[in-house]
Each structure stands twice: as C-alpha cells, then as structure tokens.
Amino acid sequence: MSQLTYPKGYKCIVANLGIKDTHDDFIAIISDVPAAVSAVYTRSRFAGASVELSRAVKQYARGVLVIARNANVATGSMGLANAQEVREGIAKAVDVASNELIIASTGVIGRQYPMDNIRAFLADVPPLETADFECCAAAIMTTDTKSKIVSHKVGKATVLGIAKGVGMIEPNMATLLAFFFTDALISPEELDTIFRRVVDKTFNALSIDTDTSTSDSAAIFANGLAGKVDLKVFEDALYEVALSLVHKIATDGEGASKLLEVKVSGARNVAQAKRVAKVIINSPLVKTAVHGADPNWGRVAMAIGKCEEDLDITPERTRIFFGEIEAYPQQAGEEQLQQLRTYLTGNEIAISIHLNIGSGAFTAYGCDLSERYIKINADYTT
Amino acid sequence: MSQLTYPKGYKCIVANLGIKDTHDDFIAIISDVPAAVSAVYTRSRFAGASVELSRAVKQYARGVLVIARNANVATGSMGLANAQEVREGIAKAVDVASNELIIASTGVIGRQYPMDNIRAFLADVPPLETADFECCAAAIMTTDTKSKIVSHKVGKATVLGIAKGVGMIEPNMATLLAFFFTDALISPEELDTIFRRVVDKTFNALSIDTDTSTSDSAAIFANGLAGKVDLKVFEDALYEVALSLVHKIATDGEGASKLLEVKVSGARNVAQAKRVAKVIINSPLVKTAVHGADPNWGRVAMAIGKCEEDLDITPERTRIFFGEIEAYPQQAGEEQLQQLRTYLTGNEIAISIHLNIGSGAFTAYGCDLSERYIKINADYTT
Numbered sequence: 001m002s003q004l005t006y007p008k009g010y011k012c013i014v015a016n017l018g019i020k021d022t023h024d025d026f027i028a029i030i031s032d033v034p035a036a037v038s039a040v041y042t043r044s045r046f047a048g049a050s051v052e053l054s055r056a057v058k059q060y061a062r063g064v065l066v067i068a069r070n071a072n073v074a075t076g077s078m079g080l081a082n083a084q085e086v087r088e089g090i091a092k093a094v095d096v097a098s099n100e101l102i103i104a105s106t107g108v109i110g111r112q113y114p115m116d117n118i119r120a121f122l123a124d125v126p127p128l129e130t131a132d133f134e135c136c137a138a139a140i141m142t143t144d145t146k147s148k149i150v151s152h153k154v155g156k157a158t159v160l161g162i163a164k165g166v167g168m169i170e171p172n173m174a175t176l177l178a179f180f181f182t183d184a185l186i187s188p189e190e191l192d193t194i195f196r197r198v199v200d201k202t203f204n205a206l207s208i209d210t211d212t213s214t215s216d217s218a219a220i221f222a223n224g225l226a227g228k229v230d231l232k233v234f235e236d237a238l239y240e241v242a243l244s245l246v247h248k249i250a251t252d253g254e255g256a257s258k259l260l261e262v263k264v265s266g267a268r269n270v271a272q273a274k275r276v277a278k279v280i281i282n283s284p285l286v287k288t289a290v291h292g293a294d295p296n297w298g299r300v301a302m303a304i305g306k307c308e309e310d311l312d313i314t315p316e317r318t319r320i321f322f323g324e325i326e327a328y329p330q331q332a333g334e335e336q337l338q339q340l341r342t343y344l345t346g347n348e349i350a351i352s353i354h355l356n357i358g359s360g361a362f363t364a365y366g367c368d369l370s371e372r373y374i375k376i377n378a379d380y381t382t
Numbered sequence: 383m384s385q386l387t388y389p390k391g392y393k394c395i396v397a398n399l400g401i402k403d404t405h406d407d408f409i410a411i412i413s414d415v416p417a418a419v420s421a422v423y424t425r426s427r428f429a430g431a432s433v434e435l436s437r438a439v440k441q442y443a444r445g446v447l448v449i450a451r452n453a454n455v456a457t458g459s460m461g462l463a464n465a466q467e468v469r470e471g472i473a474k475a476v477d478v479a480s481n482e483l484i485i486a487s488t489g490v491i492g493r494q495y496p497m498d499n500i501r502a503f504l505a506d507v508p509p510l511e512t513a514d515f516e517c518c519a520a521a522i523m524t525t526d527t528k529s530k531i532v533s534h535k536v537g538k539a540t541v542l543g544i545a546k547g548v549g550m551i552e553p554n555m556a557t558l559l560a561f562f563f564t565d566a567l568i569s570p571e572e573l574d575t576i577f578r579r580v581v582d583k584t585f586n587a588l589s590i591d592t593d594t595s596t597s598d599s600a601a602i603f604a605n606g607l608a609g610k611v612d613l614k615v616f617e618d619a620l621y622e623v624a625l626s627l628v629h630k631i632a633t634d635g636e637g638a639s640k641l642l643e644v645k646v647s648g649a650r651n652v653a654q655a656k657r658v659a660k661v662i663i664n665s666p667l668v669k670t671a672v673h674g675a676d677p678n679w680g681r682v683a684m685a686i687g688k689c690e691e692d693l694d695i696t697p698e699r700t701r702i703f704f705g706e707i708e709a710y711p712q713q714a715g716e717e718q719l720q721q722l723r724t725y726l727t728g729n730e731i732a733i734s735i736h737l738n739i740g741s742g743a744f745t746a747y748g749c750d751l752s753e754r755y756i757k758i759n760a761d762y763t764t
Contacts, residue, residue: 045695046687074683074697074710109680110710168667168684210592211667211681212688284666285550285593285759292760298491299593301456302550305428306594313427315456328456328492370760371753377667378674378752 004134004151007158007183009033009225010063011128013094014135018117019069019107024139026121028101029131029181030063030094035223037061038192039102040199042171042216048073049083050105051217059188062100064179064219065090068140068164069107070114073214082113089122104177104217106164107142133181137162140177143376148248152237157184157226159237163245167254167377169208170282171216178203178218178245184234185224194235195220202242205274206365208253209373210282250365255372260290260365261350267360268312276313276353277364279306287369290349295340297327300351317356322349386516386533389540389565391415391607392445393510395476396517400499401451401489406521408503410483411513411563412445412476417605419443420574421484422581424553424598430455431465432487433599441570444482446561446601447472450522450546451489452496455596464495471504486559486599488546489524515563519544522559525758528634532626534619539566539608541619545627549636549759551590552664553598560585560600560627566616567606576617577602584624587656588747590635591755592664632747637754642672642747645734649742650694658695658735659746661688669751672731677722679709682733699738704731 009032019025037060041051049072065087072079083103091098137147144166151160165176186194199218220238251259262280267273280286283303289296300320307313320328323343325336343349349368391414401407419442423433431454447469454461465485473480519531526548533542547558568576581600602620633641644662649655662668665685671678682702689695702710705725707718725731731750 042687043690044684044687045689045692046683046697071680074680076697076711108678109683209666211665211684214684214687283593284591284755288756288759291756294761296490298453298456301428301491302426302593302596305424305426305596307427308425310427315428315458329458369756371756373666374670374673374751374753374756377670379676 004149005153005158006131006133006151007160007181009183009223010131010181012131012136013126013128014132014139015121015126017067017121019067019114025068027136027139028063028065028090028094029136029179030096030128031221031223033223033225034060034062035221036186036188036191037219037221038188038195039217039219040196042213044212044214046074046214048105048215049075049080050103051215052080053083053087054102054104054217057099057102061102061221062096063221064102064104066140066177067105068142070105070111071107071109071215072105072113073109075110075112078112082115086118090125093125094128102219104215106140106177106215109214133160133162140164143167143254144252146248146252148245150241150244152241154184154229154234154237157182157229159184159234159241161241161245163249165249166252167209168211168213169206169249170210170212171203171206176213176216180220180238180241182220182222183224183226184222184229185227186222186234190231191220191222194231194238198235198239198242202239202246205363206246206250207278207281208250208367246365250367253367254376255370256367257370258290258368259348260367261363263350263352263363264355265361266355266357268358269360270362272310273360273362275307276304276355277362279303280351281364281366284369290344291368291370293341293344295337295344297322301328304353312357313355319354319356321352386531387535387540388513388515389542389563391565391605392513392563394513394518395508395510396514396521397503397508399449399503401449401496407450409518409521410445410447410472410476411518411561412478412510413603413605415605415607416442416444417603418568418570418573419601419603420570420577421599421601422578424595426594426596428456428596430487430597431457431462432485433597434462435465435469436484436486436599439481439484443484443603444478445603446484446486448522448559449487450524452487452493453489453491453597454487454495455491457492457494460494464497468500472507475507476510484601486597488522488559488597491596515542515544522546525549525636526634528630530627530630532623534623536566536611536616536619539564539611541566541616541623543623543627545631547631548634549590550593550595551588551631552592552594553585553588558595558598562602562620562623564602564604565606565608566604566611567609568604568616572613573602573604576613576620580617580621580624584621584628587745588628588632589660589663590632590749628747632749635749636758637752638749639752640672640750641730642749643732643745645732645745646737647743648737648739650740651742652744654692655742655744657689658686658737659744661685662733663746663748666751672726673750673752675723675726677719677726679704683710686735694739695737701736703734
C-alpha cells in the first residue's frame, strides 16, 4: 500500500448528525478557491433529491457535502426541501454559494431526514479544518467493511479519490459515491472529457449485484493550486486511482470473497465487448461457481449465449480461458479440470473470452456471490 | 390438487441410459398418429445440438425424446453427430421418420454424451407402452425437487403438460423444458398462434435467476384423436396448464421458499409493463428482502428506477403495493411497517405497481433468493 499524499487547498468538516447511530455520518470537503468540476450521476428514474440538486452544479464549484445512512430517495417534495435546507445551511456556514456545492446522500431509501437533529447541527456548524481525507472516507461508509481511499502524484500535483459502496452496484454513470480532489490546474472542459473517459473504463465497468443505486454520484474537483500538469500523465494517474478504488469496492462487495475480472477481446467493437463482459460478471450461476471454486466453465458459455442479438458470436469462434488455462473449446480432461479447480481457489479470478470477430476489448470488474450476500441483504433495514 | 387425466393416443418409453446414475434419464413420448406441432426454443447464442436439430421440425410431428443429466451443449460437431445418432436410433425403433421427432437435452454443459452406454441402449430399445406421463415428468428432472405435471379437460379432449426446471431460468422463448400433449383436433397454424400467445404470458413471464438456459425448449403436440374443440376454451385450458406449471417451477426454484408475483398495471403498453415487472422480479436486493420478510419497499423503487429509458416513469406517479398494503407513496409508519412485515412472512408474495401512465399490464413470476441457492450452485458439477 503506497503512502497517501493530499492535494493542497482543501478543508473539511466531519461530524455525527445522529442519522442512525454515533458513527460519523456527515462530511463537507471544501476547496479554498473555486475548482473546475465534472460529475456524473445515476440514470435511475428514482434518483434521489441530492442527485436532482447536484445536476445543476457545472463548470466551477467549491466542494461536496455527504450525508450517510439515509439516501433521501423516494421522499417527495419534503425530501427535496430538506436537501435544499441542508445544502443552504452548510453553504452559509462555510461562506460559499449554495449552488457551488454538490450534495450526496446514501443509505436507506424512503425515509425522511431526521430534521430536528440536522437543524440543531446547522445552527452550530463547526469550523472548517485542514482536510483529513482518511476521516472523510471512513465517515461515508454504510455497509462497507473498509474505507476506500487512494492517491497518486502527477508532477507537483496530486489526485486523490475516496469512494463508498458494497451493494446495489451496477452503476451506469458512476458508483454509489466517489469523489476526487486534485490541486492540478485544468479547465472544466478538459477535466470533463478526461473524467468521463476514465469513469467509463472503471466505475462503469463495475458490477456487484446488477442493482443500480438511486444515489450514484461521482465528481472530481480541480482547484489549480499546484499549477498546470501534463494532461496525459494526469489522465493516467486518475485512471490508476479510479481503478484502484474499483478493485477495493469489488473486493469489499457484500459477502464477496474473491475479486472477479472478466476480460473480453476480439469483439466487433467495444460496445459488444462490454455487453459480453457484463453478462458474465452479472451471471449468478457464474458468480456462485467462482465462489465454490467449481470449474463449471459451461456457465460462462451459457452467459455469453444470453447476448441473443449478437449473431456474430458463435460457439465455433469463441474461446474461454480461466487465468491462462483454456477451458473451451479444448474439452476438459480430468487433469485440466484439476488445474482449473486449483486456479479457482485463488482470491483474484480472471476469466478471459476471445470472440475472434474483431479488435474490440473491455474488462469488467466484480466479485463472487456467497451466502453472506443473502444474509446481509435479507435483513438490512430492520 | 385436481386428478390428472391423460390425452388419448400417446405411448412412451422411460429408461435409464446411465448418463449420471441409476435415475431414469431418458423418455420418448410418441403419438399414435401424426400430430400438429408448435415449438419455441432458447434464443441463446450457445444453443445446444438438440435445439439445433429440433428447430427443423414443423407443422406435423410424432413426438419428443428427452435426455436428462447432460445438456449436450458446447460439444461441437461431435455433439451434433451424437444427437443425430440418438434421434435416428429412436426413430427407427419406434418406426417414425427421424425429422418427425423433437429432441431435447438438459443437464451439465460441455460434456459429450456417454455414447457407449447410449449405443448399447439403441441396439435394444424397449417397446413403446401406454404413456405414463407421471413417470415421464419424473424422469426429466435434474435438480428439481418435485416433478411438474398438470392436465385440464377441454370438452371431450384433454391438454396435459410436463415441465422441468429450477435454475438457469429466464427463458426468452420457453422455460428449460416443457411439453404439452393433447388429443384435440387443431390445425398446425391455429396451434402455433395459440401456443405462442400462451407461452408469452406464462413461461416468458418467469424468471428464477436471470440466467437463460442453452437448452430451453417448449413444444405442444395435438394428435386430433378426441376431435374438434372450441378454440377459446382450448386456449384458456392451455393457459391454465402452462400457468400452473410456471407456479410449480417458481415454487421449486433453486433454494426458493416463497413464490413471488409482480403485477404491473397502468403502463404505457404491455412491453413497458413487462420491462418493469422483469426488473423487479430479477433484482437480487428485492429477492433477498422478500426472503428475509424485510419490508424494504425502497428496493422496489430502486429496481423500477433501473428502467432508465422510460422517461414517463416518475416517482410522483408511481404507486407500490405489497399485497393490498400501500407502501409508496404513503410514508410508512411503524404500524404499517408491521403489517408489511406480517404480510411478507407468507409463502406467496404479490408486489403490485401502478405506473399511472396508460393501460398496459403484465404479471411476472419468480421466487425469493436464499442462501440455499448459493449452496446448490456453488458446487453443481463436481
């Protein structure tokens, strides 16, 4: 684990609002100066009040505030008014405009905020302190067992990311919550282009359980205090930080015991490669076979078969590998099955598919499916 | 449970070919006379050799043969040749043309048939006997815990169905295996129209685990020996038989403890209603909440939200019921949550959604998701 470095010019507030218990459940991370911003959100038709408010924040912003343990989703006009009230209260306390703040909320759906607690807090907001990003990463956890934080140097600048999320994860625009902070100087337009490209290859390649959160939000802030950077180097660093967070999320997936990577190559195009990678990473029968270290590669063939519209995918052309071991079309003898079994006992499983059609490639990230996922989710609200 | 009645003019062979153990694993059901036939198959890109051969059977046929415990899928040209050899051997033994027989195969993917056993059987096929459909329904089981058979009178005629399937079930054309036999006199064209209409509302409304089998096949045979029937009465009877089989499959879903019905109404059209019903019945977080009798209706809202392209679906218009109890938008008090909890302890759970857009409606069938599903599937082949 590499040492964390922090970008310059960010301050924070971390607090307990008493949403559920005495665990910290509130953070605000504020840049000293206006920062270029780019953000992507859930495409859910039941997107929460926070997402609705945050969509309007464009080009430049001052920071983000997060409430954990309550998603403020499916809460109607009262939920929206409450989100506005929280954002305005914090904006006033830290002396920025309300529409310069992204707001995010995560937790149980369908409950109103405990506004008595929150109003008491807003009446007496503690002062900003030098940002303690590790503390922030811990405060936004819900059922996460580990906090998720990564940083990377880019010349004199730094890019740092924090994320949360372990279930209800097949983001279409972003994972549950992921925020990036850098002191690199980048224009909002350049930042947006780079951010969307990186999110597409990282958070949008991640699936824990096919369920898409109503609160998915990912944003990046660039306050420029460390000056200009090489954009290519910056994009590579951001990609490394985002991919590392994706690995952490998949490894901490609800009930997960194994990281699963599905690499598809030889597809007609990237879209087809992504479709095939996702259908495998989402198959409960593939995920349970990986969990049980069962070399049942036929389930991978089954999952590929679900791409019914892809008439150019054929059993004759397709090749399936577990790690470096070819599972199909080479018919498995007992020795090879034993190799597959041994490979599947590892903690990181790579399934590779070669479609032999074109040169499109995509890698998806996920985890196995265990009894513990069921246990965790059969009894969450109560 | 109503008494079974059998249609006239069908004979069968039930046998053990030693595919896996000493459990019966082979059936042939043959009509005394040519029967009108209609069939639908999996749309999987990895469809098995049996599906490939059977697709060519049209208009009239003499019957079906099924091999259980081996799917003969992803087995290449040798698998196809083996399927042809089996079908020809049986056709010769029962004195019909090979292309008058539908062949189906179900079980592990990626293994060749044990042809030594099968050739020994083909060299000495036992004679046809009066059809024992209950015995046939039991012989085609794989991980099913109960055999699935239903019959219904239609005037002087009878329609009877048998099915198997408990996992890898989100059929796009049919469930794993379902075969219907009637002595009603119906033209192939009328039979096909009625059959496809019924399958669409029954088997295509069923999902256990989102995984689509490579062997899905459903067919109906009408040998005409009981004469003409009222087509409307026939369709109603066939629908009742098919729906009853769907209930049996969902109730016996791998690890299932509850039957789940999701009824969507008020949709823009039937296609939208089906999309919403399927996204709910397939959500692991909804299924685990039902399993845990957890009144977490927010997950139903989340699942609906996944229909990202349906811009006319809004939180403002949508209503969610568990049984008769409104869960959303009415905010849940503790008393209502207790009612929901009590309702969810039942064995049959109905979730109803009203979208308040138009008059499209659809009902989907499935089951809860339990630890036992994981146990069963983490260790299937070995």
